[in-house]
Amino acid sequence: MDFVPHAVPFFLLAIALEYVWGRSVGRDTYRLNDSINSLSLGTLSTAIKLLGLDLAGTVFSVVESRFAVFRLDASSVWTWIAALLAYDFCYYWFHRISHERSLLWAAHVVHHQSEEFNLSTALRQTSTGFLLGWVFYLPCFALGIPAKVFVTVASLHLIYQFWIHSRHIPKLGPLEWVLVTASNHRVHHAQNPGYVDTNYGGLLIIWDRLFGTFAEEREQDPCVYGILGPLRSWNPLWANVHIYAGMLHDLRHTRGWGSKLRVLLGRTGWRPEDVSLRYPREKPDLRSFTRFDPPVPTAARFYVGLHFLALSAFSLWLMAVAPELAPAPRAALLAYLALWLVTVGMMIERPLAGLRLEWLRLPLCLVVPVLSGGLPASYLMWAAYLAGSLALLFWMGKIVRAQLRSVEAAAVVCSSS
Ligand SMILES: [Zn+2]
Ligand SMILES: [Zn+2]
Known part of the structure; x- marks a missing residue:
C-alpha cells in the first residue's frame, strides 16, 4: 500500500506547525517565495505522474515474475525486514550516484536548490526522476521482494524522510550513529566545502559510515544551504531542466566523441576543457553568498x-x-x-x-x-x-x-x- 497520499495532509499540518513554532521562538526558517517554489516543485512532480510515462512498474513486474532468485513470503516479518534493508541500501547508492554523476544529478538537483531548510524542502522533488531512478531498485525485485511489500516499504521510507528537513531538531544522541536524522541531513543539504557530497542515507546512516561518506554537523561550521551553481530563479520548469540544458550546451560545443560521452556519463561538475575555456562559468565563493530573494511588493x-x-x-x-x-x-x-x-x-x-x-x-x-x-x-x-x-x-x-x-x-x- 502506498501511504504517501494519506500522509500529505499531515505534511501540510506539520509545515504550518513548524512555521508557527519558528515564529514563536524567534527563529523563523520560512520565506514565502522559497516555500511557494518548493511546494510548486512538489505539486509538479506529483502531477507529472498523471501522464503515465513511468515504465518502472512494467519492468519491475517482469523482473519479479521471471528473474527473481528467491520467492519471499509477504506474510513473514523477515521479508519485511529484508525489504527495508535492501531498499535502504539501494537508496543509498541511488542517492549517492545521483550526486556524483551529472545525468542523475540533473534530476536530483531539484531537491537541493532551496537556500532555506525546512519541512517544505522535503516536498521539493524532481519531475524527471522517473526516467532513471527505478533502475537502482531492480535488485529488490531480483531478490524476490513482492511488489506490494516493495511499494509499502518505499512509501514508508519516503515518509520517514519528511521530518529530517528541519532546523529546529537538535542532535539526537546515540540515534545519530544509526539513523538519518535532521542533523546529519542538514549537512547533506549544505554547500560548505567539508559537507558537500556526504550523508546520502535515507533511513540508516550506517551506509555512510561504512562507505566513508559520513560527515558530522559542526557548530563552528554552520550549514549554508543550496547548490554550488545557484539556480536564482523561481520558475519550476527551469528548476527541473537547468542542469540538462547545461549538459546539452556542453554536448553541442565540445569536439570529440570521448568528450561528448563524458559530458553525459562523467562526474558532476566536470566540463570539457575546450568548452569551459570558451564558456567559463563563475566559480562560487561562499564568503560572498547571498540568498536569492528578489523584492516583491x-x-x-x-x-x-x-x-x-x-x-x-x-x-x-x-x-x-x-x-x-x-x-x-x-x-x-x-x-x-x-x-x-x-x-x-x-x-x-x-x-x-x-x-x-x-x-x-x-x-x-x-x-x-x-x-x-x-x-x-x-x-x-x-x-x-x-x-x-x-x-x-x-x-x-x-x-x-x-x-x-x-x-x-x-x-x-x-x-x-
Ligand atoms: Zn541529495
Ligand atoms: Zn533532503
Missing part, C-alpha cells in the same frame, strides 16, 4: 498567496479526476497546471512580467470545465473565479506598479547620496 505577495491556495485546490481536484479523463484532456489540464505554477513563480521573481503572464493565464481557466466535461455549475464557478481574479488583478496591478516605482525611486536616492 506586498500586494503581489497577497495575490500570490491567495492564488497559490486556489492552485493547490485545483491540483488536488486534478489528481482526483485525472484517472477518469482521456489522455489528451488530461495532458492539456496538466499543461494548464504547469502554466499556473510558472505564473506564480514569475510573480515572485519579476512581478511585472508575472502580471502580464497572469492576464494570459486567467482567461485560459475557462478551458478547465470544457476539458473535464464539467457540469453547468462548474462553468459558472470558473467564470466567477475569472471575473473576481481579473478585478483583483486590475486593482493589484496598479498598486504593484506604484510600489515598484517607489522602490526604484528609493534606490536612486540611495545610490546618489
Whole structure:
C-alpha cells in the first residue's frame, strides 16, 4: 500500500506547525517565495505522474515474475525486514550516484536548490526522476521482494524522510550513529566545502559510515544551504531542466566523441576543457553568498498567496479526476497546471512580467470545465473565479506598479547620496 497520499495532509499540518513554532521562538526558517517554489516543485512532480510515462512498474513486474532468485513470503516479518534493508541500501547508492554523476544529478538537483531548510524542502522533488531512478531498485525485485511489500516499504521510507528537513531538531544522541536524522541531513543539504557530497542515507546512516561518506554537523561550521551553481530563479520548469540544458550546451560545443560521452556519463561538475575555456562559468565563493530573494511588493505577495491556495485546490481536484479523463484532456489540464505554477513563480521573481503572464493565464481557466466535461455549475464557478481574479488583478496591478516605482525611486536616492 502506498501511504504517501494519506500522509500529505499531515505534511501540510506539520509545515504550518513548524512555521508557527519558528515564529514563536524567534527563529523563523520560512520565506514565502522559497516555500511557494518548493511546494510548486512538489505539486509538479506529483502531477507529472498523471501522464503515465513511468515504465518502472512494467519492468519491475517482469523482473519479479521471471528473474527473481528467491520467492519471499509477504506474510513473514523477515521479508519485511529484508525489504527495508535492501531498499535502504539501494537508496543509498541511488542517492549517492545521483550526486556524483551529472545525468542523475540533473534530476536530483531539484531537491537541493532551496537556500532555506525546512519541512517544505522535503516536498521539493524532481519531475524527471522517473526516467532513471527505478533502475537502482531492480535488485529488490531480483531478490524476490513482492511488489506490494516493495511499494509499502518505499512509501514508508519516503515518509520517514519528511521530518529530517528541519532546523529546529537538535542532535539526537546515540540515534545519530544509526539513523538519518535532521542533523546529519542538514549537512547533506549544505554547500560548505567539508559537507558537500556526504550523508546520502535515507533511513540508516550506517551506509555512510561504512562507505566513508559520513560527515558530522559542526557548530563552528554552520550549514549554508543550496547548490554550488545557484539556480536564482523561481520558475519550476527551469528548476527541473537547468542542469540538462547545461549538459546539452556542453554536448553541442565540445569536439570529440570521448568528450561528448563524458559530458553525459562523467562526474558532476566536470566540463570539457575546450568548452569551459570558451564558456567559463563563475566559480562560487561562499564568503560572498547571498540568498536569492528578489523584492516583491506586498500586494503581489497577497495575490500570490491567495492564488497559490486556489492552485493547490485545483491540483488536488486534478489528481482526483485525472484517472477518469482521456489522455489528451488530461495532458492539456496538466499543461494548464504547469502554466499556473510558472505564473506564480514569475510573480515572485519579476512581478511585472508575472502580471502580464497572469492576464494570459486567467482567461485560459475557462478551458478547465470544457476539458473535464464539467457540469453547468462548474462553468459558472470558473467564470466567477475569472471575473473576481481579473478585478483583483486590475486593482493589484496598479498598486504593484506604484510600489515598484517607489522602490526604484528609493534606490536612486540611495545610490546618489
Ligand atoms: Zn541529495
Ligand atoms: Zn533532503
